[in-house]
Amino acid sequence: MSTATAELLIERRRATERRMSWSLSRSKLLSASQTSADEARAALRRRIDALEEQTGAQHDRIAALMHERNARPDDDDVAARLQLALDELLEMQREYAELMSAYYCPTRPAPSEDALHLLEEARGILKKYEDLASRDQTADDSLLPKP
Known part of the structure; x- marks a missing residue:
């Protein structure tokens, strides 16, 4: 070659290894x-x-x-x-x-504390998205002509 x-x-x-590196630290994986x-x-x-x-x-x-x-x-x-x-x-x-x-x-599988952390992070993202969506709806409603 x-x-x-x-x-x-x-x-x-x-x-490839940099792109696909594990999110868990090596110390948590070893047992x-x-x-x-x-x-x-x-x-x-x-x-x-x-x-x-x-x-x-x-x-x-x-x-x-x-x-x-x-x-x-x-x-x-x-x-x-x-x-x-x-x-x-x-x-x-x-x-x-x-x-x-x-x-x-x-x-x-990921250790339970890591899974819990990921779940909490996902819930936080979802809440932010829902808050943004409700603010967008409120802004859209204020632009509508009043009867």
């Missing part, structure tokens, strides 16, 4: 029962890293086949190998999406 491709994959992964879950998560991360390397190598292979295809546009063997490589890349991308989904969507 080329250095530029590896750097691009690393940067893409870091950006004795979660040790095996953390080990499974680490194994999943290793599979993702290996797949990213394979995907980068596949991109390089496709680029080489495209150059070969441009040099020999009538060669059916090159076209078939290129199509096979593209199909393999598509399958890798599907597997990558599944692994990333599993990595960033934990199956364990």
